[in-house]
Amino acid sequence: MVQTTSSSTLLPKDVRRVYANVLKFNDHHRLTTYNITNRCNLRCEGCFFYEGDKMSSLRDDRTVDQWRDFFAREKARGIVVCDIAGGEPALNRDRLRLAAEYFEHGIIYSNGIIPIPPDIRFKIHVSLWGDEASDLDVRGAPILRKAIENYRNDPRAVVVYTFNHFNIEHVFDVAQQVHDAGIQLSFNHFSATEQYNAKLSGVVEAKRSKTFKISTPEDNLRLTPEDLIRVRDVCSELMLRYPQTVVYSETINEAVNRPEGVFTVDPQTGEAIDCWSLNAKQNDGGYRNYQTDFSVGRCCLPNTDCSECRVYVVMYGKLIFGTQQALLKDGRLLTQDERAAREALRDPEELVRWLDVVDTWLALSVVGYERQRIYFRKGHEPKSIGSVEQGKPFDEEQREIA
Numbered sequence: 001m002v003q004t005t006s007s008s009t010l011l012p013k014d015v016r017r018v019y020a021n022v023l024k025f026n027d028h029h030r031l032t033t034y035n036i037t038n039r040c041n042l043r044c045e046g047c048f049f050y051e052g053d054k055m056s057s058l059r060d061d062r063t064v065d066q067w068r069d070f071f072a073r074e075k076a077r078g079i080v081v082c083d084i085a086g087g088e089p090a091l092n093r094d095r096l097r098l099a100a101e102y103f104e105h106g107i108i109y110s111n112g113i114i115p116i117p118p119d120i121r122f123k124i125h126v127s128l129w130g131d132e133a134s135d136l137d138v139r140g141a142p143i144l145r146k147a148i149e150n151y152r153n154d155p156r157a158v159v160v161y162t163f164n165h166f167n168i169e170h171v172f173d174v175a176q177q178v179h180d181a182g183i184q185l186s187f188n189h190f191s192a193t194e195q196y197n198a199k200l201s202g203v204v205e206a207k208r209s210k211t212f213k214i215s216t217p218e219d220n221l222r223l224t225p226e227d228l229i230r231v232r233d234v235c236s237e238l239m240l241r242y243p244q245t246v247v248y249s250e251t252i253n254e255a256v257n258r259p260e261g262v263f264t265v266d267p268q269t270g271e272a273i274d275c276w277s278l279n280a281k282q283n284d285g286g287y288r289n290y291q292t293d294f295s296v297g298r299c300c301l302p303n304t305d306c307s308e309c310r311v312y313v314v315m316y317g318k319l320i321f322g323t324q325q326a327l328l329k330d331g332r333l334l335t336q337d338e339r340a341a342r343e344a345l346r347d348p349e350e351l352v353r354w355l356d357v358v359d360t361w362l363a364l365s366v367v368g369y370e371r372q373r374i375y376f377r378k379g380h381e382p383k384s385i386g387s388v389e390q391g392k393p394f395d396e397e398q399r400e401i402a
């Protein structure tokens with residue numbers, strides 16, 4: 001654990017507090033993704049898992065004992081946080097329980113239909129793609145009511161609303177219902193797979209299937225540039241309207257909604273050259289993406305088209321690890337010596353933005369972590385002035401370094 005000092009007064013109190021909070025967790029936050037099943041009880045339009053064959057075609061026949069040995073080895077490798085995906089992980093409780101035995105923290109990505117037992121103390125990200133009617137159209141089942149029934153007032157749960165071209169305005173109604181049910185809310189963007197795009201552009205035959213039922217070249221789930229601007233504004237508005245319910249970062253909101261895209265794609269390979277998930281293998285920072293057969297995948301979303309990838313987990317990784325390099329010394333985060341942090345970054349606002357992203361990510365990935373917002377979009381600051389917890393805007397004067 002990093003030792004902190006309290007001697008410096010270079011950064012404002014609120015920032016120092018968030019920095020100290022982040023330090024407590026960050027060095028201890030080695031994460032890896034495990035796709036624990038290739039089964040799912042839904043077939044959503046354009047699904048990242050089934051609309052393409054790089055995940056669902058892999059074997060899924062490992063025994064409970066093999067999973068136990070595997071998780072034990074992963075723990076011995078230093079992994080503390082498991083990122084559990086599928087398919088639908090709730091379909092395999094045995095593997096979830098094993099993960100809970102071996103890892104201190106975890107995130108389970110679920111569609112929310114099958115409840116995850118309360119003894120599994122990981123964060124549960126419940127994906128919603130709209131209100132009941134649009135979920136029925138696009139995912140084949142009305143999910144909202146079921147998700148609320150399963151996770152009302154559950155501190156593990158975060159509803160992750162995935163924006164697509166059809167559902168942007170539905171989020172207001174969903175946000176109100178989720179807020180009333182005492183569940184946290186965050187956001188994601190539909191990100192097309194290579195196969196989905198190839199069907200839309202006619203590169204491959206657009207045969208109808210369970211994950212390509214309704215999309216056409218003219219009318220599909222991809223977000224247009226105008227959609228992205230609207231999504232950014234809607235997210236800011238909801239962050240303001242429900243400050244305790246919405247767990248989202250304004251830094252992410254600005255970065256992910258750039259119409260020109262998020263990643264720099266190599267035209268030869270079609271792969272993102274600046275994606276931490278893709279490069280994790282080379283860097284060996286500990287992160288890996290394990291598939292159901294225990295092989296390591298290209299990245300956490302191997303079917304996805306890098307040029308359109310806006311998946312939230314990848315965005316958090318990009319913004320956290322991109323800036324974190326400047327805050328590392330001997331592989332560890334700098335201590336709470338804000339002068340060192342400031343010099344490392346040169347731009348204090350960059351530090352504030354980085355903290356905003358890490359702080360939000362920790363709130364999304366650690367049960368009980370208390371987020372303290374310090375960064376607001378200009379013109380979207382809360383009106384109430386008080387402590388950070390009450391939504392105090394981090395104004396220019398406060399940001400000034402003595």
Ligand code: SF4
Nearest residue numbers: 040042043044047111
């Ligand atoms: S998007 Fe998720 S819930 Fe929907 S079919 Fe794919 S894996 Fe299942």
Ligand code: SF4
Nearest residue numbers: 275278299304306309
């Ligand atoms: S996670 Fe990275 S490599 Fe994978 S699709 Fe997204 S941008 Fe591309």
